[in-house]
Amino acid sequence: MKALDSISHMKALLLPTIWLGLAAVSAGQTTPATAKPGILILAHGGSASWNDAVMSVARGVGEKYPVEVAFGMATRANIQQGIDKLAAHGATEVIAVPLFVSQHSSVITSTEYLLRQRDEMPPDLKVFARMNHGTGSGAAHTPDEHGTHPVQTNLPIRMTKALGQHPIVADILLSRAQSISKDPAGEVVILVAHGPSLEEENRRWLADMKALAGMMAAKRNFHRIDYLTVRDDAPAPIRDAAAKELRGVVEKAQAEGKRVLIVPLLLSFGGIEAGLKKRLEGLDYTLAPHALLPDDRLANWVLASAEAVK
Numbered sequence: 001m002k003a004l005d006s007i008s009h010m011k012a013l014l015l016p017t018i019w020l021g022l023a024a025v026s027a028g029q030t031t032p033a034t035a036k037p038g039i040l041i042l043a044h045g046g047s048a049s050w051n052d053a054v055m056s057v058a059r060g061v062g063e064k065y066p067v068e069v070a071f072g073m074a075t076r077a078n079i080q081q082g083i084d085k086l087a088a089h090g091a092t093e094v095i096a097v098p099l100f101v102s103q104h105s106s107v108i109t110s111t112e113y114l115l116r117q118r119d120e121m122p123p124d125l126k127v128f129a130r131m132n133h134g135t136g137s138g139a140a141h142t143p144d145e146h147g148t149h150p151v152q153t154n155l156p157i158r159m160t161k162a163l164g165q166h167p168i169v170a171d172i173l174l175s176r177a178q179s180i181s182k183d184p185a186g187e188v189v190i191l192v193a194h195g196p197s198l199e200e201e202n203r204r205w206l207a208d209m210k211a212l213a214g215m216m217a218a219k220r221n222f223h224r225i226d227y228l229t230v231r232d233d234a235p236a237p238i239r240d241a242a243a244k245e246l247r248g249v250v251e252k253a254q255a256e257g258k259r260v261l262i263v264p265l266l267l268s269f270g271g272i273e274a275g276l277k278k279r280l281e282g283l284d285y286t287l288a289p290h291a292l293l294p295d296d297r298l299a300n301w302v303l304a305s306a307e308a309v310k
Helices: 002-030 048-062 076-088 106-114 124-130 167-179 199-219 236-255 272-279 297-308
Strands: 037-043 067-071 093-098 157-159 187-193 224-229 259-265
Touching: 037 048, 037 076, 037 297, 048 067, 048 297, 067 076, 076 093, 076 106, 093 106, 093 297, 106 124, 167 199, 167 259, 167 297, 187 199, 187 236, 199 224, 224 236, 236 259, 236 272, 259 272
Parallel strands: 037 067, 037 093, 093 157, 187 224, 187 259
Antiparallel strands: none
8 A cells, every 4th residue: 555655646746747848848839939031122213113013023922921122222221111111010030132133233232231241331332322312112212321321120131142143034034035036046135234334243244144045045946145234334435335245246146147136134124225226226126025024933033032041
């Protein structure tokens, strides 16, 4: 009897401990600590139609995550506002996705500094902070006394890369070329991008464009896919040389008896296409009717980019 009494006493002591342990496991299973990312899309901004196309991307992303758009060129006030709104939506972290054609620009490096992704402030950020321009979305970029200060937030921030040489970009460009193609083997596609002023950055843009052209060529047998930048913001001698190169590439294809397809590597139409027509005056070519936007695949790109850094 004493042995049985001893066993009963031990059970009485252990049962509360076992029950508390099971309760702790149960609580851990029913209330997991999960992160809720908020997506901050960064975009240049432009006309109302330009911005509407970007907002359509945001709506696609918003089906899965809280999302805000910050228009402007490293515009701190708009970026801060977007982060604050994501925090109000309950986001526990921010993933910033630059909806820009290229990673290789001072807009990107300046934004990285504002988002605390780099320690050294790029000199051009001071220029961007002094700008006064509208985005067409009601979020005007006015001179900001804090425009060169990193954003203030308790949320962790991660930042993805710009469009660059992503396969989705190549697929969209191929779709644009196919929409105006009649006989691929007898056609020369020319990818045309805005491009930067600095030579080193321009070489990097062209390297990405070469990769995109290669991906397109692997899926469609065009006679050739050329690529170049027009460098609209560069000094006149550089800009004029780029215009001469563009005309030369078109004239070469025509001399070969090939039909010329111009496919702009732009996020959205809004000005540069008029410049292209002026540069190519008197030459025979067909211009794709759309830039990268509008296209639902860019929402997929934002989601893929964000989830790759989660």
